[in-house]
Amino acid sequence: MKKCPYCAEAVQDDTQVCPHCRMSLTGNVYAAPPQPPVYSEPPAPPPLGGGGFGTMPTETSGKATASLVCAIAAYVIAPFVGAIAAIVLGHLGLSEIKKSAGRLKGHGMAVAGLVLGYVQFAFIPFILIIAAIAIPNLLRARMAANEALAVGSLRTLVTAEITYSSSCPRIGFAYSLKELGPAGSVCVEGKNLIDFNLASGLKSGYRFTPHMSSFTGQAPETSFGWNADPVTNATGTRHFFVDQTGVIRLSGTGPADQDSQPLQ
Secondary structure, eight states, rough: EEEEETTTTTEEEOOBBBBTTTOOOOOOOOOOOOOOOOOOOOOOOOOOOOSTTTTTOOHHHHHHHHHHHHHHHHHTTTHHHHHHHHHHHHHHHHHHHHTTTTTEEEEHHHHHHHHHHHHHHTOOOOHHHHHHHHHHHHHHHHHHHHHHHHHHHHHHHHHHHHHHHHHHHHBBBOOOOHHHHHOSSSGGGGGGGSSSHHHEETTTEEEEOOOOOGGOSSSSSSEEEEOOOOEETOSOOEEEOOOOOOOOOEEEESSOTTSEEOOO
16 A cells, blocks of 8 residues: 555555546656745834833933922022023933933923023013112112101100109109110109110111210209111111200201201
8 A cells, every 4th residue: 555645545556546636646756845834923012111021111301300390499489590590400401301212201391491490581671670660769768767766766755754754753854765664773653654675775777875965964854865866877867866845856967966957
């Protein structure tokens, strides 16, 4: 028995035609040509960032985050300084993100920091103009308020002196602010006539001192004089004086006295 070279079925040795596939078995018999191999395409790799094999991890640029934080701080606690830092870090962050080839993110934060930083610098001329107008006016208003309070304090001293001399007739007028205040001890009946700040000699940017030449130095004291002078040129420009007449007098060049012009 032999096998048919075409259909591989068993046939007799002297068979000339295969009874199964009807092929002649007497000619040159060649083996069936081999089948070509079947190739399949390899699976495509997962896309980057998809979480599978070949994923490139991404993170936020620290410079971009810092740029946005500095820009916000420029409007809250660190004007201009924060804006400068936001602009510098914003440009560095954008450059870093561009060079990372997708490894870094944060482009939006860097742009936001740059915009906020540049916006603040765009308003600098307007802020300077407003400050140049407002600051001198505020200083003048503050000095005017200090001068008005100083005049009011001198009037309070006149009332306190009159009350003190009535309460302590053997002493007369007081020559010490301390005696008119809460800590007065020479005449208890005459204490607490002025507040603690005025009794300390400093109040509302003015220094209050006795005009010694106005006092006689004899008991009972029959006259008094008090000066109110600005501590600095920023707290006031006018000097004031008052005595037992109750007339407030002023001077624009130095300490006032009984010969200075009266306050209108």
